[in-house]
Amino acid sequence: MKALVLNALHQPLDFTEVADPSPRPGEVVVALRAAALNRRDLFITQGLYSGIRFPCIFGSDGAGVYRGRRVVLYPALEWGDNPDFQGKNFRVLGMPDDGTLAERIRLPRANIFPMPGHLNWEQAAALPLAGLTAWRTLFSRCRLKKGEKVLITGIGGGVALTALQLAAAAGADVFVTSSSAEKIEKAVEMGAKGGANYREEGWDKRLKAETGGFDIIVDSAAGDGFALFPALCNPGARIGIYGGTLGKVNGLSMQPVFWKQISILGSTMGTLREFRAMLHFVARHEIVPIMDSVFSLSEGNAALKKMEEGSQFGKIVLRI
Amino acid sequence: MKALVLNALHQPLDFTEVADPSPRPGEVVVALRAAALNRRDLFITQGLYSGIRFPCIFGSDGAGVYRGRRVVLYPALEWGDNPDFQGKNFRVLGMPDDGTLAERIRLPRANIFPMPGHLNWEQAAALPLAGLTAWRTLFSRCRLKKGEKVLITGIGGGVALTALQLAAAAGADVFVTSSSAEKIEKAVEMGAKGGANYREEGWDKRLKAETGGFDIIVDSAAGDGFALFPALCNPGARIGIYGGTLGKVNGLSMQPVFWKQISILGSTMGTLREFRAMLHFVARHEIVPIMDSVFSLSEGNAALKKMEEGSQFGKIVLRI
Numbered sequence: 001m002k003a004l005v006l007n008a009l010h011q012p013l014d015f016t017e018v019a020d021p022s023p024r025p026g027e028v029v030v031a032l033r034a035a036a037l038n039r040r041d042l043f044i045t046q047g048l049y050s051g052i053r054f055p056c057i058f059g060s061d062g063a064g065v066y067r068g069r070r071v072v073l074y075p076a077l078e079w080g081d082n083p084d085f086q087g088k089n090f091r092v093l094g095m096p097d098d099g100t101l102a103e104r105i106r107l108p109r110a111n112i113f114p115m116p117g118h119l120n121w122e123q124a125a126a127l128p129l130a131g132l133t134a135w136r137t138l139f140s141r142c143r144l145k146k147g148e149k150v151l152i153t154g155i156g157g158g159v160a161l162t163a164l165q166l167a168a169a170a171g172a173d174v175f176v177t178s179s180s181a182e183k184i185e186k187a188v189e190m191g192a193k194g195g196a197n198y199r200e201e202g203w204d205k206r207l208k209a210e211t212g213g214f215d216i217i218v219d220s221a222a223g224d225g226f227a228l229f230p231a232l233c234n235p236g237a238r239i240g241i242y243g244g245t246l247g248k249v250n251g252l253s254m255q256p257v258f259w260k261q262i263s264i265l266g267s268t269m270g271t272l273r274e275f276r277a278m279l280h281f282v283a284r285h286e287i288v289p290i291m292d293s294v295f296s297l298s299e300g301n302a303a304l305k306k307m308e309e310g311s312q313f314g315k316i317v318l319r320i
Numbered sequence: 321m322k323a324l325v326l327n328a329l330h331q332p333l334d335f336t337e338v339a340d341p342s343p344r345p346g347e348v349v350v351a352l353r354a355a356a357l358n359r360r361d362l363f364i365t366q367g368l369y370s371g372i373r374f375p376c377i378f379g380s381d382g383a384g385v386y387r388g389r390r391v392v393l394y395p396a397l398e399w400g401d402n403p404d405f406q407g408k409n410f411r412v413l414g415m416p417d418d419g420t421l422a423e424r425i426r427l428p429r430a431n432i433f434p435m436p437g438h439l440n441w442e443q444a445a446a447l448p449l450a451g452l453t454a455w456r457t458l459f460s461r462c463r464l465k466k467g468e469k470v471l472i473t474g475i476g477g478g479v480a481l482t483a484l485q486l487a488a489a490a491g492a493d494v495f496v497t498s499s500s501a502e503k504i505e506k507a508v509e510m511g512a513k514g515g516a517n518y519r520e521e522g523w524d525k526r527l528k529a530e531t532g533g534f535d536i537i538v539d540s541a542a543g544d545g546f547a548l549f550p551a552l553c554n555p556g557a558r559i560g561i562y563g564g565t566l567g568k569v570n571g572l573s574m575q576p577v578f579w580k581q582i583s584i585l586g587s588t589m590g591t592l593r594e595f596r597a598m599l600h601f602v603a604r605h606e607i608v609p610i611m612d613s614v615f616s617l618s619e620g621n622a623a624l625k626k627m628e629e630g631s632q633f634g635k636i637v638l639r640i
Contacts, residue, residue, distance in 0.1 A: 082556065084555075084556040084581060085555035085556035085580065085581040086555070086581075141581075222573075222574040226574075227568075235404075235405035235406070236402065236404040236405035241574050241577060241578055242578050243574075243578065244573065244574035244575050244577075244578070247573075248547075248570075248571050248572055248573050248574075249569065249570075249571075249572040249573075249574060250568075250569075250570045250571065250572075251568050251569075251570065252568055252569040252570075252572060253542075253564065253567075253568050253569075254542040254546075254561050254563075254564035254568075254569060254586065255564050256586075257561060257584070257586035258561055258562050258563065258564070258586035258587055258588050259586070259588050260405065260586065261404060261405040261406075261461075261586050261587060261588060262586045263583060263584070263585050263586070264577070264583070264584035264585075265583050265584075266574065266576075266577035266578035266579070266580065266581050266582045266583070267578055267581060268578050268579050268581060
């Protein structure tokens with residue numbers, strides 16, 4: 001079969017012929033129709049993950065066919081017994097295990113779920129990792145309730161956009177931040193109540209004055225900007241954080257954190273049960289993942305380059 | 321009656337004669353037998369609180385007699401309806417409302433609770449604010465479970481010591497940090513399994529190697545040392561923080577926070593229900609608050625000076 005293979009760091013992916021996967025007991029083989037990229041893929045090519053092996057087929061997100069049924073894939077392996085955290089053997093699909101950027105994938109039978117009926121292949125492939133991460137952050141960790149005010153920072157990435165869709169469908173008032181007026185405008189078209197450009201001096205105070213403060217903030221940047229969040233929080237607020245692309249947090253005062261009883265909640269991926277709940281919610285609310293662009297599988301390196309530029313709004317999808 | 325009154329900032333308290341309190345509807349008057357100091361009192365004299373009024377009788381902790389019954393006082397007013405956070409009218413006793421450093425106090429009937437039978441006046445007066453803060457942090461916020469490993473930083477203050485006692489009684493393995501070998505030794509005598517001197521280079525790595533990591537960390541210092549905590553955490557760990565005496569947090573990496581699904585949980589004071597649960601637990605386990613020293617009410621300024629020196633191990637109590 002054809003697959004996109006990583007053979008070395010800082011090198012293009014190799015679009016090449018590899019052996020077909022043969023399932024072990026308890027495993028199935030899915031014929032993939034679409035896959036999607038995640039920032040994780042980019043980080044791996046840059047050597048920012050430990051435990052990298054070569055050669056490895058890339059990709060965590062996928063949708064395809066198993067015995068004539070349309071399925072979407074839970075994007076990880078061996079979460080473990082405790083819903084509060086993943087166990088030692090937990091892995092995300094696509095490193096070190098072979099992933100979804102291929103014509104076929106083998107994975108545990110428990111990883112395949114019926115595809116929500118309102119989605120096409122590309123839309124379904126755009127959902128798993130981003131939807132799961134957003135779901136766990138918003139609902140399991142931050143315990144979002146209807147009517148709460150939610151701030152989603154850095155709108156444009158797959159998780160942030162899915163979080164906007166999920167939170168809005170759950171009855172929250174969602175606001176966003178971005179460095180791009182265009183992305184804020186698009187987010188408002190998608191259902192956000194407003195937004196702020198975090199490059200503008202005083203954006204935080206203006207947004208606080210406009211909204212009255214937030215019950216939930218969802219962030220994946222960390223960095224020095226994180227120190228602004230407690231002041232933006234209402235009493236009892238939760239800050240869900242699932243990434244740290246801007247590096248370490250400096251200048252964080254804990255006074256508002258303890259006085260307002262704020263919770264800062266780290267979140268990564270999610271369980272099979274959370275994945276099922278997310279799919280059910282997406283189907284019930286007919287949520288359609290936002291796609292930035294669609295490439296063919298042979299164009300994998302162009303797709304990764306697009307992600308590296310960082311200007312995308314939505315998922316970068318590969319048609320297989 | 322006699323009382324310790326604050327008449328101005330950066331001034332000694334005035335031990336003076338004031339008018340007896342007269343209860344309003346729903347209020348009672350308690351004849352106080354003992355009171356205790358908190359760091360909050362020191363901070364107020366230093367002008368570090370907003371909304372200060374003069375003259376005001378100091379003190380949040382007290383035990384005394386109401387209609388022949390021995391009672392201990394819930395140290396705050398008007399928490400509000402939501403157990404997750406205090407409402408806008410919430411106040412700690414002793415500023416701006418008159419407090420416990422007096423022969424008598426008036427306060428809502430709901431604030432008085434039967435004194436645990438195993439405690440004397442001084443011990444009971446040492447319990448309320450520290451016990452309530454430690455209880456909410458450990459049990460309501462961090463959801464301590466039997467058998468978990470707990471690190472309590474800066475052992476010596478009232479909340480930290482009470483947290484050590486409560487956590488140990490709940491079946492946790494408790495470790496402590498201090499800059500004083502003597503305090504660590506005393507903590508071990510009280511039931512801690514071990515400790516580390518945070519002035520020693522590499523204390524965190526040695527403690528991690530020794531213990532395997534922590535499920536709960538309880539801190540009130542914040543500051544740059546806070547950035548060491550995520551690496552000390554086990555997956556699913558909770559960091560409870562109820563103060564920030566060392567200032568802002570710098571250099572905090574969020575990677576271990578989200579990957580290990582860590583929760584950083586701000587906590588302040590607690591509800592009437594939490595106070596009742598704490599008293600019940602203290603009575604059942606016959607926990608006796610640690611007292612550093614006992615002064616008479618007329619020696620209030622010497623007691624505050626003792627607190628300012630910061631070398632105390634346990635509560636500073638005033639006999640009335």
